[in-house]
Amino acid sequence: MAVITYREALNQAMSEEMERDPNVFLMGEEVGLYNGAYKVSKGMLEKFGEMRVVDTPITELGFAGLGVGAAMAGLRPCIEFMTHNFAILAWDQIFNSAAKVLYMTGGQYNCPIVFRGPTGAALQLSAQHSQALEASYSHFPGLKVVTPGTPADAKGLLKAAIRDDDPVIVLEAEMLYNLKGEVPDGDDFVIPLGVAEIKREGGDVTILTHGKMIHIALQASQKLEKDGVQAEVVDLRSLRPLDLETITQSIAKTNRAVYLEEGWTYAGIGATIVATLQEESFDDLDAPILRVFQADVPMPYAKGLERAAKPSADRVVDACNRVLYRNER
Amino acid sequence: MAVITYREALNQAMSEEMERDPNVFLMGEEVGLYNGAYKVSKGMLEKFGEMRVVDTPITELGFAGLGVGAAMAGLRPCIEFMTHNFAILAWDQIFNSAAKVLYMTGGQYNCPIVFRGPTGAALQLSAQHSQALEASYSHFPGLKVVTPGTPADAKGLLKAAIRDDDPVIVLEAEMLYNLKGEVPDGDDFVIPLGVAEIKREGGDVTILTHGKMIHIALQASQKLEKDGVQAEVVDLRSLRPLDLETITQSIAKTNRAVYLEEGWTYAGIGATIVATLQEESFDDLDAPILRVFQADVPMPYAKGLERAAKPSADRVVDACNRVLYRNER
Amino acid sequence: MATKEKAKPVEASRNGGAEPLGGLAKEQLHLMLYQMLQGRRFEEKAAEAYAIGKIGGFCHLYIGQEAVAVGAFAALRPDDYVVTAYREHVQALVKGMSSREVMAELYGRRDGSSKGKGGSMHLYSSKVNFLGGWGIVGGQIPLGTGVAFAIKYKGEDKVCLCFMGEAAVNQGAFHESLNMAALWKLPVIFIVENNRFGMGTAWERASSLYDISQKAAAYDMPSAVADGMDVLDMRRVTLEAVDRARKDKIPTLIEARCHRFMGHSMSDPVHGVYRTKEDVEQAKARDPIHTFIVQLRDGGVLSEEELKAIDERVQAECEDAAQFADQSPEPGIEELYTDVYRVENEHGRLFFDRKNRLET
Amino acid sequence: MATKEKAKPVEASRNGGAEPLGGLAKEQLHLMLYQMLQGRRFEEKAAEAYAIGKIGGFCHLYIGQEAVAVGAFAALRPDDYVVTAYREHVQALVKGMSSREVMAELYGRRDGSSKGKGGSMHLYSSKVNFLGGWGIVGGQIPLGTGVAFAIKYKGEDKVCLCFMGEAAVNQGAFHESLNMAALWKLPVIFIVENNRFGMGTAWERASSLYDISQKAAAYDMPSAVADGMDVLDMRRVTLEAVDRARKDKIPTLIEARCHRFMGHSMSDPVHGVYRTKEDVEQAKARDPIHTFIVQLRDGGVLSEEELKAIDERVQAECEDAAQFADQSPEPGIEELYTDVYRVENEHGRLFFDRKNRLET
Numbered sequence A, B: 001m002a003v004i005t006y007r008e009a010l011n012q013a014m015s016e017e018m019e020r021d022p023n024v025f026l027m028g029e030e031v032g033l034y035n036g037a038y039k040v041s042k043g044m045l046e047k048f049g050e051m052r053v054v055d056t057p058i059t060e061l062g063f064a065g066l067g068v069g070a071a072m073a074g075l076r077p078c079i080e081f082m083t084h085n086f087a088i089l090a091w092d093q094i095f096n097s098a099a100k101v102l103y104m105t106g107g108q109y110n111c112p113i114v115f116r117g118p119t120g121a122a123l124q125l126s127a128q129h130s131q132a133l134e135a136s137y138s139h140f141p142g143l144k145v146v147t148p149g150t151p152a153d154a155k156g157l158l159k160a161a162i163r164d165d166d167p168v169i170v171l172e173a174e175m176l177y178n179l180k181g182e183v184p185d186g187d188d189f190v191i192p193l194g195v196a197e198i199k200r201e202g203g204d205v206t207i208l209t210h211g212k213m214i215h216i217a218l219q220a221s222q223k224l225e226k227d228g229v230q231a232e233v234v235d236l237r238s239l240r241p242l243d244l245e246t247i248t249q250s251i252a253k254t255n256r257a258v259y260l261e262e263g264w265t266y267a268g269i270g271a272t273i274v275a276t277l278q279e280e281s282f283d284d285l286d287a288p289i290l291r292v293f294q295a296d297v298p299m300p301y302a303k304g305l306e307r308a309a310k311p312s313a314d315r316v317v318d319a320c321n322r323v324l325y326r327n328e329r
Numbered sequence C, D: 001m002a003t004k005e006k007a008k009p010v011e012a013s014r015n016g017g018a019e020p021l022g023g024l025a026k027e028q029l030h031l032m033l034y035q036m037l038q039g040r041r042f043e044e045k046a047a048e049a050y051a052i053g054k055i056g057g058f059c060h061l062y063i064g065q066e067a068v069a070v071g072a073f074a075a076l077r078p079d080d081y082v083v084t085a086y087r088e089h090v091q092a093l094v095k096g097m098s099s100r101e102v103m104a105e106l107y108g109r110r111d112g113s114s115k116g117k118g119g120s121m122h123l124y125s126s127k128v129n130f131l132g133g134w135g136i137v138g139g140q141i142p143l144g145t146g147v148a149f150a151i152k153y154k155g156e157d158k159v160c161l162c163f164m165g166e167a168a169v170n171q172g173a174f175h176e177s178l179n180m181a182a183l184w185k186l187p188v189i190f191i192v193e194n195n196r197f198g199m200g201t202a203w204e205r206a207s208s209l210y211d212i213s214q215k216a217a218a219y220d221m222p223s224a225v226a227d228g229m230d231v232l233d234m235r236r237v238t239l240e241a242v243d244r245a246r247k248d249k250i251p252t253l254i255e256a257r258c259h260r261f262m263g264h265s266m267s268d269p270v271h272g273v274y275r276t277k278e279d280v281e282q283a284k285a286r287d288p289i290h291t292f293i294v295q296l297r298d299g300g301v302l303s304e305e306e307l308k309a310i311d312e313r314v315q316a317e318c319e320d321a322a323q324f325a326d327q328s329p330e331p332g333i334e335e336l337y338t339d340v341y342r343v344e345n346e347h348g349r350l351f352f353d354r355k356n357r358l359e360t
């Protein structure tokens, strides 16, 4: 197993799939000549040429829709948004076109397309550039949504997304691009959609999370361990399809859970999981499931305010202690 | 109290507020010469003239953003979307501009604007024209969201929305425009945001809902009554701010609840309320809170399929029976 | 030549061009007449069915604009693509969809082209490359551009016709798409059906520039104006653009001036404050079908018997389509959850739904 | 006259117009020089602060483009409005914001113009009608159009300058906004700062038409080209447009040809595959400040002493701004939940948040 960065993992995933299937191409702002705003597509223009690595004008609605049309005509576009904050301009094409093509055509046209790019907050990019938008995507049937949090997951899930015959939203993170990790070798390392992974085993409390938050969850679990609490960290990895089995099994074991997500909670991912679990694991739960998430405000610029607005390991520890009814406040 | 339609109630609300404040104006597609696609603004062009009742080109992103700029410069725009399905094109301006202006300017500029129009399914308009989008709006802090379900609520809440100094999303429904109901007289009938209303009292189970679903809930409560079950129907009316007090009080009384909403449940309103209640009313709940909502698919055109996809009184009755552990399946 | 085109919009001559009847063979001319009549009669039937509630939802008729589709498609090869909006019944038929599958879709039945899931606004056929039927104004413009991108990517010599109403021109999607099409030289022809009205808004009340074809200059794209009430002129202008797209991968913007004889949809008024009765009458006086019949008669290629035969054939076909649709069953309830995803992955939950929905 | 304007873009003469030095008084000329130098030195200071981590996030410098803002604003009245994007430090200063409040905002401190909540990309001042600082490319164009709508609605004779980079021209928001502005005759001037690059993409690789000013024809809107490296030319061209907007409520599209001396943002390279070193050098050879100094010297209205005095004043001011910012405290944690809503309604929950967040 090679140790590579999350960025290289994404690059490998795209390059391998483009070598494997001539209909796969990459399109987005700065993906070619500039090697990607975050250098994810480094070297790909040279390797695949201008027809398959396409620099676009700044026109998110336009090139997202162009991708959907190309997919209907037989291609497999991989559309990069410089960040998903900008994709909001393209949501009409994602929600009203991509997500509904198969249904409205009665199965005649499917839409094998990937919309990928970073989401969530980096450092001090303030309100318009720091939004974690996974909940907005997961709301719409017709879409699949994945949130890789490690280099291995980035490669395996992006490859699965590109091979999938439905529209898949891939949510990455600026803060993860430099993250190093072991990634299995071989072109056929693919992680199927809908399979969660237990990133850490533990029997006392379950921390459910996804995307880059898994690292906060792991930090929290280490702090808890010092306190004699063994937390299990379940990384959903894929939000739609969602591996409820792994989740419910973990809760059947710990009877307590906390949901950690980067974004806002109102109409969020955590709220959905909690509502589903109180329905399907009602008798397994000894305490309410608490949620840890971004302050319910636009992201502020100032360092200290931003830190306070983001979910933190301390807040996760605090939530775990509360579902364990330890040091009550 | 006069008996008027939901449509007339909205018209009165806008007309009265425009007479009251010269900075209030109505803008949108077909609102003027055509008297509104659904005739909500009937007669307003004649009454207020072209500068205050403005027909726009079909350019949702553009006129939504124009409204935000006008609000920053001191006006109080009331922007009509022919339906909120089309507003998705304008979401960038709503989520990235309107919802964040006050915060990013450190309180220097507020954004007193209303974005209104019908949402949800009418009859056989199929996938692109039948989306209930309240969850998507409620997710973003900085916005306020109301969902009037009766003529009185339509008038009272729209007037409150227009008078509010923050951006307010008003979600109406084609299927309600012809609904008749009593509306208190007087220009100063305003329903404050954030106040739920118990539309029917009952002690056995609480049906939580909002918008046009209240009528399905009331139908269901009548069916349940025949069965000797007294359901309490709580109409949230305002999703942000949200009247949790009224909700928790009802649940403290019934210990059982069902959430009924028109849209999808993943990252939905019901999921949020359920997650909040299992946290804040954990000990008051004798059963999980079940949710009734639209089938997790794009809305189909065919009559029978559409009927099956929509939430129904029967499904609410079934859910109520299940939380009451009656005729278990 | 493309450059000359760019310089100024082609002035459409108000007849089929140099050669009489566009130099077309009698068979083709009769086929075009058949298609125009078929479109007209089909929609008259649809209007009846809508009136008695057999068709629901929104229903936008094409009556008055038949020459645009018939003329434009006469310039296509069967394997070319078409992408359009919601006023597309006739375009679907002319592209080659059967009146049975289209009518059944309008009825929302199992034998409809989309199994009844799409309805009037969402007609498609992968058999004849009709990528049709979109309901968000302007939403189809990037899609058509993407189809043309795929054609070029695969090295094919097909073209894509992308239709829109004039009101869609004001959408940002139009601007973004035309720039990409011209920048990347994509084989797409944007045909704006300028029937002067977007619902109840006259074009001059929605755009600061009346001449749509001139907007192509902002993208350094060739453009042309066609008489959308003259099927031969429509064919001639489209043909020039199609050749340019097929041979040189150069896109074109065509403004087809036409008239809407009906209201915006079945539930909208034909005339009122927004449009005078006279305006509608004047438009109807230029009925494209009548105009074409006269052209054919004068050209000596259409006898009364032939006309009668075509009309009877069309009538019978529409009758049959309506009966077929009426007898086709409603889609089964199990269809609710099919076609949401092409692949239901082995793992995880895809539908967040009460499992018992299909039972209740 | 407006019609003439529409016909073809105004060719910008490459000097301040007929009168020498635009017929401006020495005081005003010195003020403009002061503003240009202030902008330059301020950003040099900001760059230093960024390098040592006192400023975070994205930071886009205006160095090289100073003549655009200074020249354009010289055509404004203090009560006119400005709306722009994220490369706006200098525009904020020239419009009248203090270097202290701007620097403090870049530092993310309590005394910043937005209390540290906005940062480099989000500068605003209700005191000087600077509606500034937006981060979504093209997002500010409808906003500026709306400000102009409000001006007309209230019957005022103010105007709104709406700035954007050339890459924003390809966004649908540009198309939608210019159409509305021309259709409704709104007093807005759209100034495109064409520094040829959108991040790493040269304009010719992003647009099928090079001449941006020509895009105005698609909206029947007057347009002009200005030399954005010549502050006097920039002022002259803007002044014509401002007069037209103020008197006749006619919008104008101005293309200001300029150069970016730095990388896209502090974290992007100045040159590389996307832009040659030579290109940057050639651009720098046309430094607008140097050009203006020469013009003033030749005009005999700037002595060495005067220049030295202005530069020293600017240096001191920037020093002071940096010190002020550095000493200003971080915003208090309680600020997290303020300014989300202007009105926290008496009833209901507005924040769906753990109540104890501020404690933990």
Ligand SMILES: Cc1ncc(C[n+]2csc(CCOP(=O)(O)OP(=O)(O)O)c2C)c(N)n1
Pocket (backbone or CB within 6 Å): B029, B058, B060, B082, B086, B089, C087, C135, C136, C137, C138, C164, C165, C166, C167, C168, C169, C193, C195, C197, C198, C199, C264
């Ligand atoms: C984005 C969007 N906004 C509004 C509507 C509602 N609507 C449907 S058709 C229409 C008028 C479109 O007119 P035009 O583009 O000229 O096409 P025509 O109906 O004349 O064929 C409107 C406003 C919509 N479907 N999509």
Ligand SMILES: Cc1ncc(C[n+]2csc(CCOP(=O)(O)OP(=O)(O)O)c2C)c(N)n1
Pocket (backbone or CB within 6 Å): A029, A058, A060, A082, A086, A089, D087, D135, D136, D137, D138, D164, D165, D166, D167, D168, D169, D193, D195, D197, D198, D199, D264
């Ligand atoms: C909608 C959107 N897409 C992409 C970005 C990322 N981005 C920020 S600035 C920029 C380049 C803009 O160039 P231009 O408009 O020419 O302005 P300049 O930076 O040259 O001043 C890009 C792509 C963004 N902020 N918003």
Ligand SMILES: [Mg+2]
Pocket (backbone or CB within 6 Å): C165, C166, C167, C193, C194, C195, C196, C197, C198, C199
């Ligand atoms: Mg039209």
Ligand SMILES: [Mg+2]
Pocket (backbone or CB within 6 Å): D165, D166, D167, D193, D194, D195, D196, D197, D198, D199
């Ligand atoms: Mg630029």
